[in-house]
Amino acid sequence: MSGASQNSDTYETAASRNEAVAQFESQRRGLVGQLQHILHVNPSFVPLIVLVAATVIFGLLLGSKFFSPFALTLILQQVQIVGIVAAAQSLVILTAGIDLSVGAIMVFSSVIMGQFTFRYGIPAPVAVLCGLVCGTVIGAFNGWLVSRVKLPPFIVTLGMWQIVLATNFLYSANETIRSQDIEANAPFLQFFGTKFTIGGAVFTVGVVFMLLLIAVLSYALRHTAWGRHVYAVGDDPEAAELSGVNVHRTLMSVYMLSGLICAFAGWALIGRIGSVSPTSGQLANIESITAVVIGGISLFGGRGSILGSLFGALIVGVFTLGLRLLGADAQWTFLLIGLLIIAAVAVDQWIRKVSA
Numbered sequence: 001m002s003g004a005s006q007n008s009d010t011y012e013t014a015a016s017r018n019e020a021v022a023q024f025e026s027q028r029r030g031l032v033g034q035l036q037h038i039l040h041v042n043p044s045f046v047p048l049i050v051l052v053a054a055t056v057i058f059g060l061l062l063g064s065k066f067f068s069p070f071a072l073t074l075i076l077q078q079v080q081i082v083g084i085v086a087a088a089q090s091l092v093i094l095t096a097g098i099d100l101s102v103g104a105i106m107v108f109s110s111v112i113m114g115q116f117t118f119r120y121g122i123p124a125p126v127a128v129l130c131g132l133v134c135g136t137v138i139g140a141f142n143g144w145l146v147s148r149v150k151l152p153p154f155i156v157t158l159g160m161w162q163i164v165l166a167t168n169f170l171y172s173a174n175e176t177i178r179s180q181d182i183e184a185n186a187p188f189l190q191f192f193g194t195k196f197t198i199g200g201a202v203f204t205v206g207v208v209f210m211l212l213l214i215a216v217l218s219y220a221l222r223h224t225a226w227g228r229h230v231y232a233v234g235d236d237p238e239a240a241e242l243s244g245v246n247v248h249r250t251l252m253s254v255y256m257l258s259g260l261i262c263a264f265a266g267w268a269l270i271g272r273i274g275s276v277s278p279t280s281g282q283l284a285n286i287e288s289i290t291a292v293v294i295g296g297i298s299l300f301g302g303r304g305s306i307l308g309s310l311f312g313a314l315i316v317g318v319f320t321l322g323l324r325l326l327g328a329d330a331q332w333t334f335l336l337i338g339l340l341i342i343a344a345v346a347v348d349q350w351i352r353k354v355s356a
Contacts, residue, residue, distance in 0.1 A: 096301025097153030103284030110266030114276030139259020179274035193271025234301030
């Protein structure tokens with residue numbers, strides 16, 4: 001009897017232990033599921049956490065040298081071009097596409113603005129309008145090839161990148177319009193570079209435009225029918241079509257708006273560097289994709305927040321300025337950004353797997 005009682009006690013102990021382990025596993029999965037749900041609903045949380053952590057770390061290492069109003073607003077000035085182009089890139093990636101021509105559209109639009117002003121004597125405001133129209137038309141052609149001809153966005157924009165880049169150099173004859181000439185004859189071209197000070201912090205019109213652009217696009221994507229259509233097309237274009245979404249019109253609007261935003265980035269580029277150079281901004285396409293990916297927007301489309309692309313651009317700016325002030329080699333910036341890109345894609349895959 002004593003042996004049977006002992007075996008019974010042992011069995012009950014093992015059973016209770018297994019039950020406790022099962023309860024712990026269930027609780028653990030529940031915590032993971034809650035975390036996944038939070039990140040799925042708020043994809044910009046991850047880049048925001050990384051941005052805050054990086055700012056705090058560099059602030060502790062550098063003190064007031066980093067936390068000064070001038071240094072923090074300098075980051076905004078440095079990322080304004082990337083932030084604007086990343087906003088355009090975000091719209092395309094949300095539809096499960098990609099636009100490799102954003103940098104070329106930006107530079108060519110700035111060249112159009114400068115050359116129309118100085119070569120043909122057109123008033124600067126009209127020349128700027130011509131540059132904005134040019135960027136929109138190129139974006140419309142991209143959209144038409146993707147939505148009507150059904151060509152892959154990667155191939156379309158890769159080809160357009162080469163075409164616009166070549167057209168840029170052929171049309172401009174690789175000629176740079178100097179800052180002094182613009183200041184003397186057409187200061188309106190440098191409007192986005194206009195600076196103003198608030199409590200020791202130096203802002204530019206380009207920075208204000210970037211922040212307003214992100215705010216407007218964020219509202220449009222979250223609270224308008226057009227925004228819901230953009231997400232629906234990126235998630236599943238066939239299902240979106242069946243539910244009454246005009247996929248062609250949505251894609252056309254996205255690519256045209258992307259081209260227009262890139263043209264505005266070209267205007268901001270003139271204000272940032274002071275001159276009109278056909279060789280400037282050559283890495284804007286890669287930098288914009290970097291900001292979007294780090295910002296938590298899924299490369300598979302249909303998920304992400306455009307606010308995250310701003311956080312992604314700011315993360316790059318914080319790392320760049322922080323490491324520079326620490327006296328570190330510039331290659332460390334590329335190394336850390338590369339790790340962040342891989343980590344961001346891994347987190348996105350994890351969220352998609354858990355939510356599946």
